[in-house]
Amino acid sequence: MFGDDNSVPLVLVNVLGVAGIVVWHIQGGTRPTGRLIAQILFFSVMSVVLYLGGIAPYRPDGVQLQGIGALLSKSARILWWAHLAWAVIGFIQIYVRLNRRPREAHLIQDMAIAAIYLGVALSVVGFVFGMPVGTLVTTSGVIAVIFGLALQNTLGDVFSGIALTLGRAYAIGDWIELTDGTEGRVIETNWRSTNLLSATHNVVVLPNSVLAKQGMTNLSRPDETHLITLRVRVAATQRPRVVEEIMRSALQSSVLINKSPPPVAALKAIDAIAIEVELQFRVDNVAIRTPAKNEIVDLLHDRCEANGLSLAIPAESLAFMPPPTDSQYLATLSSRPVRVTAS
Structure with missing residues (x-):
C-alpha cells in the first residue's frame, strides 16, 4: 500500500497513461499484436497501482480534492478508462484478423468500437465528474431523434449495410448480379454504400438501402465457375x-x-x-x-x-402464309386469261 497519501499512485498512473499513449503511437497500425500487448501491459500496471493506492476508478472520489490533487485524480481515472477501451478494442481487432475476414467485418467492428467509446464516455461522465448519466442519456435521446429525422436516408443506408453484413450474402471479391442487370465484383463495403468493379472496369457505387431492396445473385458461390x-x-x-x-x-x-x-x-x-x-x-x-x-x-x-x-x-424470322380458301382459289382461276386453240 502507498499509505494515506494518494498523490504518489495518481502521479504514477498519469505517467503510465501518457507513456502508454506514446508507446501505442510508436507501435503503429501495422503491428496490431504489439499494440495490444502494450495496451494490456500498461492497463494492467495502472490497475495494480490504483488498487494498491486504494483508488477505485469506477467510483467517484471518496474525499474532496482541491487544486493539483483533483486534477491528478480526474486525469488518472480518465487515462485508466481510455486504456481500458483501447485494450478491449485491441482484442476485437485481433479477433477479426485471426478470422481472416477483416474487410467483411468492417461495419460490425466499427459498430462495436463506437459502442465501447460511448460506454467509456458515459462512465467517465458518471464516475469521474459525478454527473447524472440518466439525465444526459435522456437529453441525448431527444437529440438523437432530431438527427434521426434529418438523416433518414443516411440511416437507412447504415442499417441496410449492417443487415447485409450480418446476412453475409456476399463478401469482398464476390461477383454479384442484381435484378436490374447491374453486376460486378465487390471491392469495398462501408457504412453507406457498396462498391462494385464492373466488367467495363468502372466502379459502381450502390447505396446499401438500394442493394438491400433488390434481388441479388451471387455468381461466386458456391464457387467461381x-x-x-x-x-x-x-x-x-x-x-x-x-x-x-x-x-x-x-x-x-x-x-x-x-x-x-x-x-x-x-x-x-x-x-x-x-x-x-x-x-x-x-x-x-x-x-x-x-x-x-x-x-x-x-x-x-x-x-x-x-x-x-x-x-x-x-x-422468329420465318413468315408463314395461311393456305388460300376455296373462294380465293376460284377467284384466282377466274382471273386467269382463257387460251383458245384452233382445232
Missing part, C-alpha cells in the same frame, strides 16, 4: 446425331472453357427447317465469359463449314 448457354440453329440437312457430334467436337477444342464437368450439346428442337442445339459449358470465372463465348462461336463456324453444315435463320 460460371455456366454459359448458347443456342445454335443448324439447317436440317444432317442427322441430329451427326450435328450433336460436330457441336461436341467444337466444345472439346476450346481452351478457355472447363472440361470438368464436361460441356454438353443438348438437342432442344427439330422442325422441317432446322435443328436447334443448346451448348452448355462452364468457365473459371465471370470475367472470361465473353472471350470464351467468342472462341466457341468461332469454332462452331469452322466446324460447320468443314462438315458441310449450314446455319438456319432464326425461328
Whole structure:
C-alpha cells in the first residue's frame, strides 16, 4: 500500500497513461499484436497501482480534492478508462484478423468500437465528474431523434449495410448480379454504400438501402465457375446425331472453357427447317465469359463449314402464309386469261 497519501499512485498512473499513449503511437497500425500487448501491459500496471493506492476508478472520489490533487485524480481515472477501451478494442481487432475476414467485418467492428467509446464516455461522465448519466442519456435521446429525422436516408443506408453484413450474402471479391442487370465484383463495403468493379472496369457505387431492396445473385458461390448457354440453329440437312457430334467436337477444342464437368450439346428442337442445339459449358470465372463465348462461336463456324453444315435463320424470322380458301382459289382461276386453240 502507498499509505494515506494518494498523490504518489495518481502521479504514477498519469505517467503510465501518457507513456502508454506514446508507446501505442510508436507501435503503429501495422503491428496490431504489439499494440495490444502494450495496451494490456500498461492497463494492467495502472490497475495494480490504483488498487494498491486504494483508488477505485469506477467510483467517484471518496474525499474532496482541491487544486493539483483533483486534477491528478480526474486525469488518472480518465487515462485508466481510455486504456481500458483501447485494450478491449485491441482484442476485437485481433479477433477479426485471426478470422481472416477483416474487410467483411468492417461495419460490425466499427459498430462495436463506437459502442465501447460511448460506454467509456458515459462512465467517465458518471464516475469521474459525478454527473447524472440518466439525465444526459435522456437529453441525448431527444437529440438523437432530431438527427434521426434529418438523416433518414443516411440511416437507412447504415442499417441496410449492417443487415447485409450480418446476412453475409456476399463478401469482398464476390461477383454479384442484381435484378436490374447491374453486376460486378465487390471491392469495398462501408457504412453507406457498396462498391462494385464492373466488367467495363468502372466502379459502381450502390447505396446499401438500394442493394438491400433488390434481388441479388451471387455468381461466386458456391464457387467461381460460371455456366454459359448458347443456342445454335443448324439447317436440317444432317442427322441430329451427326450435328450433336460436330457441336461436341467444337466444345472439346476450346481452351478457355472447363472440361470438368464436361460441356454438353443438348438437342432442344427439330422442325422441317432446322435443328436447334443448346451448348452448355462452364468457365473459371465471370470475367472470361465473353472471350470464351467468342472462341466457341468461332469454332462452331469452322466446324460447320468443314462438315458441310449450314446455319438456319432464326425461328422468329420465318413468315408463314395461311393456305388460300376455296373462294380465293376460284377467284384466282377466274382471273386467269382463257387460251383458245384452233382445232
